[in-house]
Amino acid sequence: MDRTATDTPLGLNRRRLLGGAAAAAGMAALGPALGAVGSRRDDLPAAICDMTALQLSRAIRSGQLGCREVMEAYLARIERFNPLYNAIVAMPEHSELLSQAELADRDLARGHYRGWMHGMPHAVKDLADVKGLVSTGGSPLFRNHVATRDSLVTARMRAAGAIFIGKTNVPEYGLGSQTYNPVYGTTRNAYNPDLVAGGSSGGAAVGLATRMLPVADGSDMMGSLRNPAAFNNVIGFRPTQGRVPHEGSDLFLQQLGYEGPMGRDVDDTAQLLATLAGVDPATPLSLRDTFSGAPPMAEAALAGLRIGWLGDYRGYLPMESGVLPLCRGALGTLEDHGVAVEDAVPDYDMARLWRCWLTLRHWALAGGVGALYAQADKRAQMKPELVWEIEGGLDMKAVDVAAAGVARSDWYRALLALFERFDFLVLPTAQVFPFAADVHWPRQVGGVDMDTYHRWMEVVIGGTLSGCPVVNVPAGFAADGRPMGLQVIGPFGQDARVLSFARAYTGVTPWLGRRPVLREA
Numbered sequence: 001m002d003r004t005a006t007d008t009p010l011g012l013n014r015r016r017l018l019g020g021a022a023a024a025a026g027m028a029a030l031g032p033a034l035g036a037v038g039s040r041r042d043d044l045p046a047a048i049c050d051m052t053a054l055q056l057s058r059a060i061r062s063g064q065l066g067c068r069e070v071m072e073a074y075l076a077r078i079e080r081f082n083p084l085y086n087a088i089v090a091m092p093e094h095s096e097l098l099s100q101a102e103l104a105d106r107d108l109a110r111g112h113y114r115g116w117m118h119g120m121p122h123a124v125k126d127l128a129d130v131k132g133l134v135s136t137g138g139s140p141l142f143r144n145h146v147a148t149r150d151s152l153v154t155a156r157m158r159a160a161g162a163i164f165i166g167k168t169n170v171p172e173y174g175l176g177s178q179t180y181n182p183v184y185g186t187t188r189n190a191y192n193p194d195l196v197a198g199g200s201s202g203g204a205a206v207g208l209a210t211r212m213l214p215v216a217d218g219s220d221m222m223g224s225l226r227n228p229a230a231f232n233n234v235i236g237f238r239p240t241q242g243r244v245p246h247e248g249s250d251l252f253l254q255q256l257g258y259e260g261p262m263g264r265d266v267d268d269t270a271q272l273l274a275t276l277a278g279v280d281p282a283t284p285l286s287l288r289d290t291f292s293g294a295p296p297m298a299e300a301a302l303a304g305l306r307i308g309w310l311g312d313y314r315g316y317l318p319m320e321s322g323v324l325p326l327c328r329g330a331l332g333t334l335e336d337h338g339v340a341v342e343d344a345v346p347d348y349d350m351a352r353l354w355r356c357w358l359t360l361r362h363w364a365l366a367g368g369v370g371a372l373y374a375q376a377d378k379r380a381q382m383k384p385e386l387v388w389e390i391e392g393g394l395d396m397k398a399v400d401v402a403a404a405g406v407a408r409s410d411w412y413r414a415l416l417a418l419f420e421r422f423d424f425l426v427l428p429t430a431q432v433f434p435f436a437a438d439v440h441w442p443r444q445v446g447g448v449d450m451d452t453y454h455r456w457m458e459v460v461i462g463g464t465l466s467g468c469p470v471v472n473v474p475a476g477f478a479a480d481g482r483p484m485g486l487q488v489i490g491p492f493g494q495d496a497r498v499l500s501f502a503r504a505y506t507g508v509t510p511w512l513g514r515r516p517v518l519r520e521a
Contacts, residue, residue: 230485366393
């Protein structure tokens with residue numbers, strides 16, 4: 001979970017948001033991407049909802065499409081498919097959203113352009129607040145909680161022109177890579193609604209894959225931007241630690257989870273990152289450098305790149321049959337383009353990394369939600385996995401947390417040694433393919449019993465604990481059509497380089513273009 005229910009969003013005004021160097025750079029970079037005003041309407045895709053976010057942005061700015069027209073198209077699509085897939089929740093009345101779209105049209109007619117998301121329908125992950133919308137975090141404790149202010153990332157998207165049409169569904173408190181909760185129910189996989197969507201940004205990923213959203217924000221503590229992206233064949237990017245400011249009650253020690261972008265393609269993902277990223281004075285560990293990867297992005301030159309294949313850490317991680325060969329095979333296309341792919345083994349005890357993860361996660365959740373747990377009536381409404389996490393941290397010793405900090409630092413140093421030999425490190429995004437939607441979590445993987453509700457996603461903790469940028473890119477599909485992804489880890493701070501590689505990878509592989517065949521309820 002990347003934000004607890006006890007966190008209080010920061011009130012940020014528009015001048016402060018747009019005054020930063022990162023925001024200015026993002027808007028400046030967008031200029032060429034928007035294209036010339038007056039382009040022919042017949043250059044557009046046949047369906048509004050099939051347009052990428054940047055195509056949509058260009059069409060709105062140039063007057064090819066009106067904001068009301070766009071809103072009508074998206075609301076119609078949501079009305080048609082959301083009853084089954086359950087990706088978008090807490091929606092205002094359609095009439096209110098159409099009124100907001102008409103206001104955006106009038107602003108544009110008067111020459112007031114809000115930003116690249118001007119008039120764009122957007123749903124925020126239900127772990128971040130949107131002023132005036134119900135904000136539950138998937139918890140029955142907050143079923144009727146209406147946010148009184150925007151979170152930091154929400155405020156940045158609002159300043160860029162987004163119209164908030166609701167929230168995207170999450171697991172309770174964002175815990176677990178399976179998006180179900182007692183408030184809104186289960187979100188279902190875009191490629192097969194009988195299967196899980198992944199999580200915790202499950203609603204965001206499914207909203208993208210089903211074309212009910214043009215672009216999506218998410219957050220990631222234990223793969224929550226990466227796992228649902230893999231399970232729904234879209235792009236999910238966990239930025240370098242500090243790239244997107246992390247707000248919360250603890251601004252210094254708690255650095256496991258934070259927000260990031262998701263998209264149907266890499267350019268959309270990079271453009272949203274340009275909006276979310278940038279230093280904020282209220283978050284002292286936010287990075288001071290400027291993210292320079294907003295579109296139009298240059299693709300990385302593939303020839304000569306060196307990829308370290310981490311795989312299953314030489315047999316340490318159990319995997320469902322078919323995951324490893326599919327993912328390793330996906331790199332074959334890169335080898336055809338001059339990329340060298342070699343096995344990479346970090347000089348590290350991977351069991352130590354899991355112990356480090358449990359310690360830091362227990363500590364974070366006990367500190368963040370422990371006050372609610374202490375109230376018996378509220379504890380009774382928490383799912384068992386959350387209670388287990390909190391109880392694991394209640395009596396934790398300071399020396400245990402300190403030892404976990406050293407273990408995390410040693411892990412970073414082990415990856416740093418690998419980056420002396422390799423440009424990027426790659427491994428599967430999940431240890432299993434999407435499973436049945438009525439299963440809370442796999443009890444066994446590759447014949448090995450899972451001893452916790454999240455052990456089946458151990459493959460993502462290396463990226464999290466490194467603090468390095470990690471992108472999920474599609475790896476292809478199992479024989480029965482279930483999607484899978486690859487995690488690409490780059491050196492700390494090199495977000496633009498990782499996204500540039502992802503753009504080149506998706507340019508020479510076919511899977512991002514494989515659309516789901518949608519069903520209706």
